[in-house]
Amino acid sequence: MLKSFDIYSQNNILKIIVALNLLLVGTGSLLYTNRLINKLELREEQYIQLYAKSIAYLTDTTHSNSGDLNFVTSEILQANQTIPAIYVNPDGEISMPLNFTLSATMTDEEKQQYLREKRDEMRKNHMPVVVEIGNGVRGLVYYNNSGSLRQLNYFPYALLAILTSLGVLAYLAFSSSRRAEQNRVWVGLAKETAHQLGTPMSSLMAWVEYMRSDPEQFDGSITDEIEKDVQRLETITARFSSIGSVPTLKDEDLNDVVQQFTGYLARRISTKVKMSVASQLPAGQTVKMNKLLFEWVIENICKNAVDAMKGVGELRLNMIMLPHQEVAIDITDTGKGISKANMQKVFNPGYSTKKRGWGLGLTLAKRIVEEYHDGRLYVKSSDVGKGTTFRIVLNTD
Structure with a gap:
């Protein structure tokens, strides 16, 4: 375990x-x-x-x-x-x-x-x-x-109130300082990763062009697959480069974005995971988003779900309209579930249930949704041994 x-x-x-x-x-x-x-x-x-x-x-x-x-x-x-x-x-x-x-x-x-x-x-x-x-x-x-003695009777309570206030302020200052330090670490790590990926990607692109120049020696289908992987690396680099910067948001068709990316993702996860997408959104429903970063959110949640199911189970995405001009994307798995004690911890930097992993995926996903897209990401429901539902809420204004 x-x-x-x-x-x-x-x-x-x-x-x-x-x-x-x-x-x-x-x-x-x-x-x-x-x-x-x-x-x-x-x-x-x-x-x-x-x-x-x-x-x-x-x-x-x-x-x-x-x-x-x-x-x-x-x-x-x-x-x-x-x-x-x-x-x-x-x-x-x-x-x-x-x-x-x-x-x-x-x-x-x-x-x-x-x-x-x-x-x-x-x-x-x-x-x-x-x-x-x-x-x-x-x-x-x-x-x-006497009046002085009566006033002195209230002094301990005033002192306790002052100490409590100082304790709360110290806690807030400590938490704020810790979050700021975490942000600097993660942003620095992300940008350094993007920078380090730049050199090998340039080299790979050069090799792809070289292979295309000699189709008799190199199989074209293999070259095409290598090029797709290089493009994937470019996407990942762009995502890491966006961390810590204010992303550009554009009106995107939410149905198309989710359908296209899950179609790509379905071919790259376990064949024993049945993946389905349902939508009750109006046709052409748009949301302001940064497509690269938002796809990263979907990818992180889905990959965590696949890990929770150990590569076997069902992964369902459902898009619905909410009141107050909001849309929700529910991502449900049939994995091991999350205990109530850990529902909030799953978004903490460094928290992970895997032997290999830094516990950054859900942390970055929550930051992308809440800080960059002014939305919400939370655990909607979870039953230990039955599965978990994550909900992403976005504004359509």
Whole structure:
């Protein structure tokens, strides 16, 4: 059984490492911030405890030197400029509210109602602090976190959002850089291949002309076949030269292009593969295309299909009209099929299920269709062990 490989699988490992590092930084920051918040909450609670004791001193008339105590406790009360607090005396009356903004237009009843609502809200967040006034009499101090501490509670989430954004940006930048590098490699490889083919083709053409000049010595039919092969090499060279350049698109009859090329291809694939072409397109339906490159797309998909069938099976091409002025070419084989996990990978550069092959055919086909012809190429359907259907969608505008 053939095993698939992906020459870019190591890049996925690098992405995982980057993601883990971001996760560790985010988790560490979250834990540290939570620890800091807990310390600040404890500090504010201790401050409220002190605040409660100062109220106890102010309301307890049994203490001596009340003047000095009044001065000290007043300083403590005035020092709290951030923590909202409400004192409820033993009779249940609200007094001494701190750090609340009460409108001057509010009536006393409205102020009391507002403070009662705040008291109920505070009760949900913190247990009230008991104020021991003396003789078993007790009051209660309700409080809430300061504005700074409440803002700090949101900091871990903001930090995680920032780290997530940085991670997404890093991923996009990495993917874009990788795609650009891949494109440069494939374009350079294609143009270098075309350049290297030029010299032997020129030599072959010269030999063909030489053989034609002496028909008695060289069989004309053999010369004709050699010339066809040379012309085929010229077509391949033209295709490779077009990679990386903006191709010229012309209106071509889609039925004719597909019929002619599949007729040529049928004579060069396994005789055990039954190849058929059907069309529901209107007669003379044209599409803007570069014929050489588009034939390359058909060839790559069909040859992959023949390989998937191991040279035995059925290969069907069906052309249909779609809504929105689009046409589709469905290429269906009866091969081994593609698993759901690999449906997207088949278009990745370097991905192949063959021992011999660089995994470039479908990658180049997808680029030709989508970047040069403004169309779409994708796996329409596939069943493991039954076969696969690739769909090419082109605009007729």
